[in-house]
Amino acid sequence: MTLARQQQIQVVAHRGASDDAPEHTLAAYKKAVEDGADALECDVRLTADGHLVCVHDRRVNRTSNGRGAVSALELADLATLDFGSWKNNHGEADEGPDWEDTSVLTLERLLELVAESNASGRNVQLAIETKHPTRWAGQVEERLLLLLKRFGLDSPPSDGPSPVRVMSFSARSLQRVRAASPTLPTVYLMQFVSPRHRDGRLPEGVRIAGPGMRIVRNHPAYVAKLKRAGHQVHVWTVNEPEDVELCAELGVDAIITNRPKQVLSQLGRR
Numbered sequence: 001m002t003l004a005r006q007q008q009i010q011v012v013a014h015r016g017a018s019d020d021a022p023e024h025t026l027a028a029y030k031k032a033v034e035d036g037a038d039a040l041e042c043d044v045r046l047t048a049d050g051h052l053v054c055v056h057d058r059r060v061n062r063t064s065n066g067r068g069a070v071s072a073l074e075l076a077d078l079a080t081l082d083f084g085s086w087k088n089n090h091g092e093a094d095e096g097p098d099w100e101d102t103s104v105l106t107l108e109r110l111l112e113l114v115a116e117s118n119a120s121g122r123n124v125q126l127a128i129e130t131k132h133p134t135r136w137a138g139q140v141e142e143r144l145l146l147l148l149k150r151f152g153l154d155s156p157p158s159d160g161p162s163p164v165r166v167m168s169f170s171a172r173s174l175q176r177v178r179a180a181s182p183t184l185p186t187v188y189l190m191q192f193v194s195p196r197h198r199d200g201r202l203p204e205g206v207r208i209a210g211p212g213m214r215i216v217r218n219h220p221a222y223v224a225k226l227k228r229a230g231h232q233v234h235v236w237t238v239n240e241p242e243d244v245e246l247c248a249e250l251g252v253d254a255i256i257t258n259r260p261k262q263v264l265s266q267l268g269r270r
């Protein structure tokens with residue numbers, strides 16, 4: 001792979017630097033920023049009282065010391081939980097690193113971290129994924145856009161790229177985002193290639209494709225097809241060196257990884 005190509009690939013920290021630190025915590029995102037990630041990826045869900053929090057699973061059981069669905073808990077309930085100790089030495093709570101900043105992370109706090117980082121000279125972007133948005137009939141997107149608006153991030157600046165993009169496996173969710181904010185970039189995530197997207201076309205108005213690494217490994221020519229159709233290609237979740245190499249050879253635009261430090265080093269950027 002050429003140096004120019006290596007430099008162009010955006011490295012996105014998936015759930016933060018989630019290989020090293022507990023996913024979706026401030027600790028994981030601070031580490032990703034320190035490691036030099038170009039962008040941060042997060043999943044968002046609505047709490048019972050309407051706050052957007054960064055949690056991947058429907059339930060909090062895997063990544064905290066609590067139990068229950070995010071949608072059934074209020075922010076105050078979630079705030080009592082520890083989202084970090086499950087990561088201590090693979091679950092043995094009295095050994096391994098003692099993480100700080102491991103309470104539930106609101107999207108608002110993550111937006112503040114991005115703003116703080118950028119105010120101190122960095123240029124960090126945020127890729128926000130709406131999880132199970134169909135259950136909420138538009139409320140996730142509505143809350144998301146209100147919050148982005150508050151931070152002045154609901155549309156790109158006139159003189160540069162958007163610091164924020166919205167991703168989803170749901171074309172409907174992206175459609176809602178575009179209806180409210182037509183210039184905000186959207187990413188259509190794909191676990192497999194459905195017949196209607198085989199020719200490289202995406203849902204109307206979507207400019208960025210987000211194929212899983214399995215698609216890229218099994219159908220590398222699909223990347224070129226997407227690019228010929230005029231789309232950027234952001235691949236997830238790319239952790240192994242041979243997958244990074246393949247993505248770079250194929251000319252993808254962004255690599256979404258749990259290991260931003262290693263990927264940046266492999267691309268010769270650290």
Ligand code: G3P
Binds near residue numbers: 041056129189256
């Ligand atoms: O970046 C897209 C990727 O995060 C989608 O899969 O399950 O990790 O949210 P998941």
Ligand code: CA
Binds near residue numbers: 041
């Ligand atoms: Ca995600």
